[in-house]
Amino acid sequence: SYELTQPPSVSVSPGQTARITCSGDALPRKYVYWYQLKSDQAPVLIIYEDNKRPSGIPERFSGSSSGSMATLTITGTQVADEADYYCFSTDSSGNHRVFGGGTQLTVL
Amino acid sequence: QLQLQASGPGLVKPSETLSLHCTVSGGSVTSENYYWAWIRQTAGKRLEWIGYVFYSGNLVYSPPLKSRLALSIDSSKNQFSLKLTSVTAADTGLYYCARGVARAGNGQLDVWGLGIPVTVSS
Numbered sequence: 001s002y003e004l005t006q007p008p009s010v011s012v013s014p015g016q017t018a019r020i021t022c023s024g025d026a027l028p029r030k031y032v033y034w035y036q037l038k039s040d041q042a043p044v045l046i047i048y049e050d051n052k053r054p055s056g057i058p059e060r061f062s063g064s065s066s067g068s069m070a071t072l073t074i075t076g077t078q079v080a081d082e083a084d085y086y087c088f089s090t091d092s093s094g095n096h097r098v099f100g101g102g103t104q105l106t107v108l
Numbered sequence: 109q110l111q112l113q114a115s116g117p118g119l120v121k122p123s124e125t126l127s128l129h130c131t132v133s134g135g136s137v138t139s140e141n142y143y144w145a146w147i148r149q150t151a152g153k154r155l156e157w158i159g160y161v162f163y164s165g166n167l168v169y170s171p172p173l174k175s176r177l178a179l180s181i182d183s184s185k186n187q188f189s190l191k192l193t194s195v196t197a198a199d200t201g202l203y204y205c206a207r208g209v210a211r212a213g214n215g216q217l218d219v220w221g222l223g224i225p226v227t228v229s230s
Contacts, residue, residue: 001172031213035155042220043204049213086155088215096171097215099147099155 002026002091004100011106018074020103022087025068032070033088034063037102046085047072074105082107110135112221114205119227126192126228130205130221137181137188138163143208144181144188145217150201160208161188168214195228202226 004024012018022032034047045054047063050070060075070089074081087100116128130144137144145160159169161179169177178191192199202223209216 031215033213033215033217035217037149037155040222042222043206043217044220045216045218048209048216048218054218084153088155088157088217090213090215097157099157102153102155 002096002098004087004089004098006085006087006100006103008101009104009106011108012074012077014079014107015076018077018081018105018107020072020074020085020087020105022070022072022089022100023068024070024089024100026092027065027068027070027089029092030089030094032063032065034072035086035088035099037084037086038082077105077107079107081105110207110219112205112207112219114203114221114224116203116224116226118225119229120195120199121230122196122228123194126190126195126199126226128190128203128205128224128226129187130189131185131187132207133186135207136183137186138183140164141210143210143214144179145206145208146179146190147204147206147217148201149204149223150198156201158190158203160214162210197228200226200228 031049036044050065051063111133143160143162146158176193181188204223206217206220
């Protein structure tokens with residue numbers, strides 16, 4: 001089955017830049033989406049189609065994709081950005097839709 | 109503002125059928141621009157895509173769950189539903205319903221409900 005690989009955790013200090021990666025064989029051909037999950041809250045879409053930001057998502061969130069790796073970048077990270085972040089995409093056939101294993105972002 | 113609310117039993121016995129409903133408010137399940145999805149978070153906080161349904165009747169299921177899964181839409185109640193048969197402890201988790209934007213990639217889940225916890229246990 002298809003897999004997307006993320007680092008389990010990333011730590012940054014407030015104001016620094018956080019980068020969370022997501023790797024998968026089909027990423028050169030398939031879009032990546034990024035979701036933010038916080039306890040007891042509904043998940044939030046923060047990036048779609050590799051690098052597009054939904055309305056209401058702060059500009060400090062950006063996405064990029066190159067080759068087999070996609071990256072979520074948070075510039076000027078805030079304590080409020082502490083959360084689990086998941087990438088989402090499909091395999092080359094489009095039949096297997098998967099989430100990455102998730103990355104816990106700690107801001108301290 | 110669109111809101112989604114999942115409902116259903118929090119406890120299901122092994123081998124029985126899990127039935128969940130997601131009620132949509134502030135919008136309509138009949139819109140052709142969207143699809144209606146289920147996702148779950150299982151042990152170790154892993155997210156698993158379950159499947160989605162269009163009002164047109166088009167269904168897309170996760171291959172590992174396909175033989176046990178049925179998704180449907182009830183426009184009279186403005187809700188969509190999930191049925192998962194022959195459940196085991198591995199189906200225990202937090203189940204989310206979400207709205208997806210029907211466009212390239214079909215991964216744009218732009219509105220989510222709060223998850224509903226489900227435990228499979230005798």
